[in-house]
Amino acid sequence: MSVQSFTHAAATLLNISNIQGDILVGLQKDAEKFLFFTITDVPAFKARLPMLAALVTSTKSVMDREQDIKAEKASGSGTRLDLRGLNLGFTAPGLDKLLGNNPVTTSAMIDSSFVAGAQARAAVLGDELDAWLPAFQGTKIDGVMLVTGPDETKVNSHATSIVQLLGSAIAVVHEELGQTRPHRGFEHFGFQDGISQPGIRGLTPPMNPTDPEQGLPGQDLIHPGEFVFGYPGQVDRFDPSFPDATKETTGPIVEPPFVWMNDGAYMVFRRLEQRVLAFQKFVKDESRVLGMDEGLLAARLVGRWPSGAPLVLAPLQDDAALGADATKNNHFEFQHEDASQRRCPYAAHIRKTYPRDDLNDAPGIPALAGEGGEASVQTRRLRRAGIPFGREVNDSEVIGSEASRGLMFVCYQTSIIDQFEFVQKDWANNDTFVFGKGRPNGSGQVTPGHDPLIGQVAGDLRVVDELVPNYPTGNTRSSINITQRFVQATGAGYFFMPSIAALLHGPLSQ
Numbered sequence: 001m002s003v004q005s006f007t008h009a010a011a012t013l014l015n016i017s018n019i020q021g022d023i024l025v026g027l028q029k030d031a032e033k034f035l036f037f038t039i040t041d042v043p044a045f046k047a048r049l050p051m052l053a054a055l056v057t058s059t060k061s062v063m064d065r066e067q068d069i070k071a072e073k074a075s076g077s078g079t080r081l082d083l084r085g086l087n088l089g090f091t092a093p094g095l096d097k098l099l100g101n102n103p104v105t106t107s108a109m110i111d112s113s114f115v116a117g118a119q120a121r122a123a124v125l126g127d128e129l130d131a132w133l134p135a136f137q138g139t140k141i142d143g144v145m146l147v148t149g150p151d152e153t154k155v156n157s158h159a160t161s162i163v164q165l166l167g168s169a170i171a172v173v174h175e176e177l178g179q180t181r182p183h184r185g186f187e188h189f190g191f192q193d194g195i196s197q198p199g200i201r202g203l204t205p206p207m208n209p210t211d212p213e214q215g216l217p218g219q220d221l222i223h224p225g226e227f228v229f230g231y232p233g234q235v236d237r238f239d240p241s242f243p244d245a246t247k248e249t250t251g252p253i254v255e256p257p258f259v260w261m262n263d264g265a266y267m268v269f270r271r272l273e274q275r276v277l278a279f280q281k282f283v284k285d286e287s288r289v290l291g292m293d294e295g296l297l298a299a300r301l302v303g304r305w306p307s308g309a310p311l312v313l314a315p316l317q318d319d320a321a322l323g324a325d326a327t328k329n330n331h332f333e334f335q336h337e338d339a340s341q342r343r344c345p346y347a348a349h350i351r352k353t354y355p356r357d358d359l360n361d362a363p364g365i366p367a368l369a370g371e372g373g374e375a376s377v378q379t380r381r382l383r384r385a386g387i388p389f390g391r392e393v394n395d396s397e398v399i400g401s402e403a404s405r406g407l408m409f410v411c412y413q414t415s416i417i418d419q420f421e422f423v424q425k426d427w428a429n430n431d432t433f434v435f436g437k438g439r440p441n442g443s444g445q446v447t448p449g450h451d452p453l454i455g456q457v458a459g460d461l462r463v464v465d466e467l468v469p470n471y472p473t474g475n476t477r478s479s480i481n482i483t484q485r486f487v488q489a490t491g492a493g494y495f496f497m498p499s500i501a502a503l504l505h506g507p508l509s510q
C-alpha cells in the first residue's frame with residue numbers, strides 16, 4: 001500500500017467525524033469481510049440501526065488510527081495493533097425498505113445507475129452475467145457491511161458480534177472475504193496496487209514543494225464533492241457555465257438527491273476474478289511472438305512495473321527504489337512526457353483509467369484543448385479501496401481450473417454513471433480512447449485499443465496497440481489481439497454509504 005498521510009488541521013472543512021472511514025482515506029485492513037444482507041424486519045432494523053451506527057468507523061477514527069500505527073512503528077515494539085472497523089451501505093431497494101413513503105426513486109437527482117442496480121447495468125458494462133455468482137443476481141441484497149481487521153480470525157469475531165447485535169432484523173445472504181496477499185500491497189498479477197489515488201482538497205496535505213495543488217508529487221488535489229455529497233466538486237470543461245475551467249477551478253456544491261444523503265457516497269463493489277495462470281501464459285507466449293522481454297510486455301499492459309515504478313519514468317526496466325518511493329512513483333504526466341506512447345501505451349491500464357493530461361491536445365474538440373482536457377479527466381476520478389481475495393497460486397493448478405482469486409474491487413464517488421461506469425465503459429472498453437492520438441514521428445492516427453486488464457467487449461476480441469516499445473526512437477507498429485478475459489466480473493453491487501448522523505438519527509432509523 002502507498003504511504004499516504006492525511007492531516008486533521010486541514011480537514012476542518014470536511015465533516016470527518018460524520019463521513020464513513022473507507023470513503024476518503026480507507027479503513028485499515030489486512031482482512032475484510034463483506035457481509036451482504038437482506039432486511040427481514042424493518043422496524044427491528046430501524047430500532048437497532050443507532051447501535052450499529054455507534055460501531056461505524058469514521059474518517060476521523062481512521063486518521064487517528066494512522067497516527068497510532070505510526071507511533072507503534074516508531075516505538076519498535078513490533079506489535080500489530082488490533083484495529084477493527086465497520087462501514088455500512090445500502091442498495092436502492094434497501095434504502096426504499098427503510099424510507100417507506102419517501103423512496104429514493106422519487107428524486108429526479110438520484111443516480112439512475114444506482115437505482116437500476118449493478119445487475120441491470122451488467123450488459124452495458126460488458127459483464128457476462130453467466131459468470132456471476134447466484135448470490136449477486138436477483139433482489140436479495142439490501143445492504144453490505146464492510147468488516148475489517150488485522151486478520152481473518154479477528155474480522156470473523158467482529159463480524160459475529162455485529163450480526164448478533166442485529167439479531168433477526170437481517171439475514172446474511174452472502175459473504176466474501178478479502179485478504180492482503182503475503183506480498184502485502186500487491187495484487188494477484190504481481191503488481192503493486194493502491195499507489196495512485198486522487199488527493200482530497202482540505203484533507204490531503206499539499207506535500208509537493210513545487211506545486212501546492214498537489215498532495216504527494218503528481219497527486220492532483222480534487223474537490224471533495226467528487227467523492228462525498230455536500231462539498232464543492234470539479235467542473236468539466238464541457239459545462240458551458242465554466243468555459244475557462246481548469247482542473248483547479250472550484251465547482252458548485254455537489255448536492256445530494258436528499259439532504260440526509262450529505263456526507264455520504266456511492267460505493268461500487270465488484271468481485272473480479274483474476275486468471276493468473278492464463279495471464280502469465282499469455283504474457284510468455286506473446287512476448288515470444290513479439291520478440292520482447294516478458295517483464296516488459298506485462299509492464300506495458302499495466303503501465304507500471306511490478307514494483308510500481310511507472311513506465312513513463314522507467315520505460316525499459318523496473319526500478320524498485322522508484323516503485324517504493326511515494327514522493328516519486330506518481331510524479332509524471334502522459335501527453336507532456338510521452339506524447340506518442342513510446343514509453344507507455346495509450347491502452348495500458350493506468351493510462352486508460354486515469355489519462356492525466358492526455359486529453360489536453362485532443363484535436364477537433366476545442367473545449368478540451370489546453371488545460372480543459374485535464375479538467376474534464378478530473379471529473380472521472382475514483383477513490384479505490386479494494387482488497388485481494390483467494391489463495392496464492394498452487395503448483396497443482398492448471399489453466400481452465402484455476403482457484404477463485406482476484407480483487408474485491410471497491411470504489412467511491414458521487415456519480416456512478418459519470419465516474420465508475422464512465423471509466424469502465426467509455427474508456428477501458430472503448431478501443432478508440434484516448435482519442436486523437438498519433439503515431440510516433442507524426443505518422444498517422446492510432447487506435448489505442450482496449451484496456452488489457454479490465455476492458456470487456458462482446459465476443460472477447462480485444463486489441464491493444466504498441467506493446468513493442470518504440471523507445472527511445474523508432475516507429476515499428478505492433479498491434480496484438482487478446483481473445484480471452486484475464487479479469488472476469490463474478491458479481492457486483494451498487495451501494496450508498498450514508499453519513500454516520502444519517503444512520504444514527506436520520507430517516508433510515510426513524
Ligand code: HEM
Pocket residue numbers: 187188189191192193194195196197270272273274302304349350351353354382406407409420423424428453454487
Ligand atoms: C482485477 C482487476 C484489476 C487489477 C488487477 C488492477 C490493477 C491495477 C494496478 C496494478 C494499478 C497500478 C497501481 C496504482 O496506481 O494504484 C491500478 C491502478 C488503477 N486502476 Fe486498476 N485494477 C483492476 C481493476 C480496476 C477497475 C475495475 C477499475 C475501474 C473501472 C480500475 C481503475 C484503476 C485506476 C483509476 C487506477 C489508478 C490509475 C492512476 O491514477 O494512475 N482498476 N490498477
